[in-house]
Amino acid sequence: MDSKVRLHIAGPLGAGQDVELTRDQAHYLSGVMRLSPGDTLTVFDGVSGAWRATIDAASKRGGTLTCQEQTAAQRNPPDIWLIFAPIKKVRTDFIVEKATELGAARILPVQTRFTNSERIRRDRLQAHAVEAAEQCGGTFVPEVTDIAPLDRLLADWPADRALIFCDETLSDDPDWAEGGTGTALPPAPAAILIGPEGGFSSEERARLRALPFAHPIGLGPRILRADTAAVAALTLWQQARGDWT
Amino acid sequence: MDSKVRLHIAGPLGAGQDVELTRDQAHYLSGVMRLSPGDTLTVFDGVSGAWRATIDAASKRGGTLTCQEQTAAQRNPPDIWLIFAPIKKVRTDFIVEKATELGAARILPVQTRFTNSERIRRDRLQAHAVEAAEQCGGTFVPEVTDIAPLDRLLADWPADRALIFCDETLSDDPDWAEGGTGTALPPAPAAILIGPEGGFSSEERARLRALPFAHPIGLGPRILRADTAAVAALTLWQQARGDWT
Structure with missing residues (x-):
């Protein structure tokens, strides 16, 4: 299921893929949304659909996620x-x-x-x-x-x-x-x-x-x-x- | 012709009608739009269409207009x-x-x-x-x-x-x-x-x-x-x- 916390991140995304967070993203997850290691969110890179990811680490100095499975197919707008x-x-x-x-x-x-x-x-x-x-x-x-x-x-x-x-x-x-x-x-x-x-x-x-x-x-x-x-x-x-x- | 300066005022409007401005309106005309006595603007009251009006006096303490002639018919939106x-x-x-x-x-x-x-x-x-x-x-x-x-x-x-x-x-x-x-x-x-x-x-x-x-x-x-x-x-x-x- 799609988490309400959604983050656009640099790809590529894939099952088991590790994702490095920017400082701003890590601060947003830990400081603003108050998420902790093990919590899930939705990530997307603009081309690979939406994915469920779990937080491995997040603080104001940075953090990492692990991408789990796709939760929505990529949907591009009309041209x-x-x-x-x-x-x-x-x-x-x-x-x-x-x-x-x-x-x-x-x-x-x-x-x-x-x-x-x-x-x-x-x-x-x-x-x-x-x-x-x-x-x-x-x-x-x-x-x-x-x-x-x-x-x-x-x-x-x-x-x-x-x-x-x-x-x-x-x-x-x-x-x-x-x-x-x-x-x-x-x-x-x-x-x-x-x-x-x-x-x-x-x-x-x-x-x-x-x-x-x-x-x-x-x-x-x-x-x-x-x-x-x-x-x-x-x-x-x-x-x-x-x-x- | 319709002036670019447009002001909603309390009605009724009609040819030759004197209109008392609020302090804010008078300040807007004199202080913000830099209009002087004799200058024209468009006024409307929400029911009588648009009218050309001339400024008789306008300062930050108040002012008056005189309503001249209708420049556009009243146009109400659909319900x-x-x-x-x-x-x-x-x-x-x-x-x-x-x-x-x-x-x-x-x-x-x-x-x-x-x-x-x-x-x-x-x-x-x-x-x-x-x-x-x-x-x-x-x-x-x-x-x-x-x-x-x-x-x-x-x-x-x-x-x-x-x-x-x-x-x-x-x-x-x-x-x-x-x-x-x-x-x-x-x-x-x-x-x-x-x-x-x-x-x-x-x-x-x-x-x-x-x-x-x-x-x-x-x-x-x-x-x-x-x-x-x-x-x-x-x-x-x-x-x-x-x-x-």
Whole structure:
């Protein structure tokens, strides 16, 4: 049975495999969760499913586990990326957490014309994705990439991947309104692109609309914050085209 | 044209109507937004649409506006309630903000068996709803009710309102799986019920499932946090049955 204490660790995992804990992990198990040698927890490495492990030793200086048996098969999300323009720190953290919970396969911060923040702490965002996977019972951790300018992202775009572009002006524009909301969402491989709080520039919007792989969608009659739009668009896609069946 | 500065004020609004500002509002306009007498902003009272107003006076001691002309008609959301068990402060705030953006008509904190927090600051949550409506360009502010025990809420339940009950165990239970996710969501009047982080108790779940007006739904194969579930369920409902068309 799956323990409530879940830890993402470096692989590989396998029956009888010894696992070295980082100091932080060992402190979390012994100091925060108050587990002792012999206690069990669930571990996963992102590719090998979930495993029951027993603690051999854990203190604030480090520790080791022994991997026992697999308790859940590896479950990867559908091939959906989330591309977003970083906003205020707490909302950026939130987007990474929610995208992980909602089964994004990859999280790509992007720099647009009106992006407030040009730098991100990629390692910190990746740690948020790990923590979200630990919390939500997942066995997969999406990669958080380094921030890239929108131009470069589009120049390198894989031809077979649909780009679902959340266009906050769509509900005002009758030419685009026939697309509706969440209807005719393209299947995987796909990516959802969310703009910054100031929206896309008119040049960016024109360029995005002209791309053959772009699918502009609207998200209802109210203006959504960027973090809300990310959760809403991922939800609609997972329900229509993903693994929510 | 609609100003980017938007303020929810006590009504009634009408052409030529003088409006007294609270100290906080006057300080926000003069001290934070750096507006001066003669500058314009958008005001709304929750029932009369959006109006252009000009500042007559604003300082940190108070101020007045004059309401000029209506710039947007009143737009009320569909009759969908969000009922949720309060969680950690920042996530509770977040749920209220997101429910307002996503067009909930009413927000009802509920106390369940495993609800961590038995008290809420209703006035603070209501202020969050107002701020979210100001930010998202809305003209409607959902009422945040006082927290009520689940039992009492169900005892007083209006017979014609469907209760969409997000059941985190649903994906594991073949008897309920045929309902699927987001399919066959009931139309308005409806309410979405999200449990606390610990889920519903088995007694609560059995009771909810037995209610003739209850519609259990699942939200995909990953465990969602309560705040994620609230946003996801509101999104699915708005797209299927609400005003996202």
